[in-house]
Amino acid sequence: MTLLKREEWQGIVRDVDWTFGYVDDDAVYPDWQSGTGKIPREAWSKWEESYKVSYPDYVATQREKESSAYAVKAALQRSRTFETLDEGWKSATKMHFGGVSLVEYAGLLGELKMARFGLSPAWRNMAVFGALDEMRHAQITLFFGHEFVAKDPQYDWSQKAFHTNDWASISLRTLFDGMVIGPDVVDLAIQLPMTFETGFTNLQFVALSSDALEAGDINFANMISSIQTDEARHAQQGGPTLELLVEHDPVRAQWTIDKYFWFSARAFAALTGPVMDYYTPVEHRRQSYREFMEEWIIDQFVRTLQDYGLRRPWYWDEFMQGLDTWHHSLHLGFWNYRPTIWWKPAGGVDAESREWLREKYPDWDKFYLDKWTVIAENINAGNIEATLPETLPWLCSMCHLPNINPVYGRDGKWKTRNYPLKHNGTTYYFCTKGCRQIWWEDRDAVNHATVVDRFLAGEIQPMDLPGVLGWMGLTPEVMGDDAHGYAWAKSFADPRATGSGLLVGAR
Amino acid sequence: MTDTHANDAAPSAPRKPRLRTWSAFGDIRKRPSEYEIVTHGTNWTLREGRKSPLEGNPSSPGNLWISTYRDRSPLQAEDWHGFRDPDSHTYRSYVMLQDEQETRVNGLLEQYAAAGADAALSPRWRRTLSQAYTPVRYLLHGSQQVEAYLGYIAPSSYITNAAALSAADLLRRVTQISYRTRELQLTDPDQGFATGERRVWEESAAWQPARKAIELALIAYDWGEAFTALNLVLLPTLDDVLLRQFGELARDNGDELTWLLTAYLRKDAERRARWSGALARYALAQRPENAEVLGKWVRKWSPRADAAADGLSTLLETLPEHGREAASVAAEAREARVSFLGDLGLGTAVSAG
Numbered sequence: 084m085t086l087l088k089r090e091e092w093q094g095i096v097r098d099v100d101w102t103f104g105y106v107d108d109d110a111v112y113p114d115w116q117s118g119t120g121k122i123p124r125e126a127w128s129k130w131e132e133s134y135k136v137s138y139p140d141y142v143a144t145q146r147e148k149e150s151s152a153y154a155v156k157a158a159l160q161r162s163r164t165f166e167t168l169d170e171g172w173k174s175a176t177k178m179h180f181g182g183v184s185l186v187e188y189a190g191l192l193g194e195l196k197m198a199r200f201g202l203s204p205a206w207r208n209m210a211v212f213g214a215l216d217e218m219r220h221a222q223i224t225l226f227f228g229h230e231f232v233a234k235d236p237q238y239d240w241s242q243k244a245f246h247t248n249d250w251a252s253i254s255l256r257t258l259f260d261g262m263v264i265g266p267d268v269v270d271l272a273i274q275l276p277m278t279f280e281t282g283f284t285n286l287q288f289v290a291l292s293s294d295a296l297e298a299g300d301i302n303f304a305n306m307i308s309s310i311q312t313d314e315a316r317h318a319q320q321g322g323p324t325l326e327l328l329v330e331h332d333p334v335r336a337q338w339t340i341d342k343y344f345w346f347s348a349r350a351f352a353a354l355t356g357p358v359m360d361y362y363t364p365v366e367h368r369r370q371s372y373r374e375f376m377e378e379w380i381i382d383q384f385v386r387t388l389q390d391y392g393l394r395r396p397w398y399w400d401e402f403m404q405g406l407d408t409w410h411h412s413l414h415l416g417f418w419n420y421r422p423t424i425w426w427k428p429a430g431g432v433d434a435e436s437r438e439w440l441r442e443k444y445p446d447w448d449k450f451y452l453d454k455w456t457v458i459a460e461n462i463n464a465g466n467i468e469a470t471l472p473e474t475l476p477w478l479c480s481m482c483h484l485p486n487i488n489p490v491y492g493r494d495g496k497w498k499t500r501n502y503p504l505k506h507n508g509t510t511y512y513f514c515t516k517g518c519r520q521i522w523w524e525d526r527d528a529v530n531h532a533t534v535v536d537r538f539l540a541g542e543i544q545p546m547d548l549p550g551v552l553g554w555m556g557l558t559p560e561v562m563g564d565d566a567h568g569y570a571w572a573k574s575f576a577d578p579r580a581t582g583s584g585l586l587v588g589a590r
Numbered sequence: 591m592t593d594t595h596a597n598d599a600a601p602s603a604p605r606k607p608r609l610r611t612w613s614a615f616g617d618i619r620k621r622p623s624e625y626e627i628v629t630h631g632t633n634w635t636l637r638e639g640r641k642s643p644l645e646g647n648p649s650s651p652g653n654l655w656i657s658t659y660r661d662r663s664p665l666q667a668e669d670w671h672g673f674r675d676p677d678s679h680t681y682r683s684y685v686m687l688q689d690e691q692e693t694r695v696n697g698l699l700e701q702y703a704a705a706g707a708d709a710a711l712s713p714r715w716r717r718t719l720s721q722a723y724t725p726v727r728y729l730l731h732g733s734q735q736v737e738a739y740l741g742y743i744a745p746s747s748y749i750t751n752a753a754a755l756s757a758a759d760l761l762r763r764v765t766q767i768s769y770r771t772r773e774l775q776l777t778d779p780d781q782g783f784a785t786g787e788r789r790v791w792e793e794s795a796a797w798q799p800a801r802k803a804i805e806l807a808l809i810a811y812d813w814g815e816a817f818t819a820l821n822l823v824l825l826p827t828l829d830d831v832l833l834r835q836f837g838e839l840a841r842d843n844g845d846e847l848t849w850l851l852t853a854y855l856r857k858d859a860e861r862r863a864r865w866s867g868a869l870a871r872y873a874l875a876q877r878p879e880n881a882e883v884l885g886k887w888v889r890k891w892s893p894r895a896d897a898a899a900d901g902l903s904t905l906l907e908t909l910p911e912h913g914r915e916a917a918s919v920a921a922e923a924r925e926a927r928v929s930f931l932g933d934l935g936l937g938t939a940v941s942a943g
Contacts, residue, residue: 265644
């Protein structure tokens with residue numbers, strides 16, 4: 084005799100809703116947190132996930148995954164792989180450890196919130212597994228990052244990054260506070276499992292895992308591919324929630340998805356774009372960021388929208404154009420502001436890399452070549468100073484990333500615009516029309532000072548670059564610098580390379 | 591490590607000693623455990639120097655909720671991040687532990703099913719199970735929600751993780767009861783297994799005080815009160831009735847399987863009691879005024895827990911062939927809680943209730 088099949092009894096595990104007799108339903112499920120809005124309370128009984136899981140199955144599967152992930156790590160610990168990894172690639176991992184581990188933990192908080200305030204018991208149960216998954220991801224990422232702390236203090240930021248006022252941390256906190264920790268659970272389910280996890284995590288996990296293998300970092304590939312195997316399970320909380328929302332409040336569904344697809348695209352342009360197109364050594368790249376976005380993200384996103392009867396977002400053209408610029412500009416920004424980040428950005432623009440970039444991005448030369456040429460000329464002239472920042476970058480009041488997106492003007496010239504908006508006597512600046520539009524619609528909730536605003540308000544003292552770096556929590560041994568000691572710049576000294584004529588006062 | 595910093599030419603400050611672990615641990619001699627490395631300071635909404643928990647408008651609903659129910663709770667400590675789960679559970683150790691437990695439970699379930707144990711139970715005992723055992727999944731699901739909420743709103747990731755694992759334990763318990771519910775239904779389709787529990791839970795007089803207690807706990811939004819209500823008062827009282835005493839009752843009535851299953855589940859309850867007790871002790875050690883804060887909540891919730899135990903005790907007396915005296919069931923449950931709280935130094939608070 085064997086055990087009963089899961090299908091025979093699982094219905095009972097989720098048959099746990101009852102009518103409250105001693106408290107109001109609204110008090111247990113306040114709209115602030117449960118967010119049902121126009122979805123009638125009784126409609127939630129239809130919520131059903133497609134891929135069922137039970138507690139005993141869960142712990143059995145997960146125990147195996149954990150054992151194998153940590154066994155691979157233990158085996159590799161004796162190897163000298165880490166010492167042989169390229170600095171640019173190591174920076175990809177530092178960025179990931181710092182930028183992702185505590186985001187996974189935010190995911191845990193969001194899942195717990197859904198486990199409490201979700202309006203369907205099936206959903207609440209699923210969210211408990213989601214919470215466990217996210218705890219796993221936070222812990223495995225921290226544990227793997229911790230291994231390298233003694234070798235390189237930048238890995239300390241695996242745990243530290245989100246506790247600081249670093250501008251990259253503020254930008255990511257803003258994103259995930261709004262996406263995961265703060266919102267009601269209906270918005271949360273559309274934003275996190277639906278838009279972010281279903282839509283985007285492939286980008287960081289699949290793309291990066293393949294780049295990691297190419298770069299010889301089996302340990303890292305092992306970690307993130309093991310994490311990725313959990314995503315399908317808890318990401319499915321988005322689908323049934325979206326179905327209900329589309330049925331009863333399609334405007335809210337469309338708006339919530341549009342907004343968080345946009346924010347996610349901005350964040351991944353920062354997190355993944357530079358890694359794929361610059362930090363991973365050129366010979367190890369499988370696909371460009373743009374190719375990966377098109378194949379893995381955009382097609383699927385458009386299909387999902389169609390499946391649910393939703394439209395393409397209003398910003399579609401701007402978003403698609405951004406695939407050729409956002410992450411290149413952010414890379415330039417990170418590199419230029421390298422003392423303000425916890426990794427060492429690879430320049431990634433030596434002659435061979437530039438060839439690759441031109442092939443993948445036919446417009447790359449038009450906007451980026453002259454910038455890198457000036458930088459290289461200064462480096463080659465021994466004037467590193469001129470390539471370091473002296474002031475703060477203009478940051479977008481919405482996504483808190485730098486306002487450095489070039490657009491092709493009617494006059495045939497590339498220019499960087501900062502999309503101003505005047506509101507209550509203050510002028511706000513944005514990186515894109517998309518960010519400006521979202522800020523305007525959500526202005527009461529998102530109105531939030533950028534690092535520049537805080538600086539100008541005198542919150543950061545002393546009011547100079549060292550003061551800013553201190554305020555951001557950066558210590559000298561952590562501040563980033565070029566991953567390869569500026570070796571790439573030599574390729575610009577080649578007589579065939581065009582001089583810019585813009586050399587800044589060589590010393 | 592190569593250092594190509596531009597201003598290296600300037601006389602540099604003495605290098606910091608090499609890090610051995612997260613700088614967040616400060617100057618510590620002992621290398622932190624794996625548990626600490628993966629648990630410490632992982633909730634950024636608790637970071638030092640924050641202006642509000644979440645970025646964005648400080649008066650946004652999300653910010654107001656967290657500030658009100660977490661940051662301005664009457665239960666305060668200098669530093670909640672010093673609290674440690676005595677079992678030091680990480681995700682990894684948790685799934686290993688529970689997979690082992692579930693494997694054993696599955697072995698039991700298989701054996702007893704093969705022996706046709708449910709059919710051998712007396713109809714009267716099966717009726718007892720349908721009234722006093724299978725309806726408990728509603729109470730446990732409500733508890734699971736409160737425990738999950740505690741994880742969301744707790745002022746330290748050390749507390750959040752312990753609560754999240756306890757929420758998972760409660761889901762485990764609901765799962766096991768659901769499995770048994772279906773088995774019993776297959777054996778005895780007329781007893782209302784899987785179909786009648788909601789009515790019992792919503793209408794039976796014996797369950798109403800328990801239902802009232804958990805409904806009220808669901809709206810206890812202050813983190814400290816949610817913790818006190820559920821983990822210090824309600825569950826320690828009701829687990830004594832529903833796990834220990836009901837398990838013994840099952841054994842007395844020839845239901846070995848229920849006796850053994852409840853014994854396994856008690857390990858989860860004991861683990862929750864261990865970390866909850868440690869947290870209460872920690873709160874008292876951090877700030878003497880917390881004795882009054884916790885005491886006030888203990889006094890508020892104890893009568894609700896006692897009423898719930900009273901209600902259930904009547905079922906244990908009247909339903910089975912070999913019953914237990916209701917008054918002693920309730921008294922033992924109360925005593926279990928009083929002794930748990932007494933060990934924590936919350937004894938006086940209890941006697942005042």
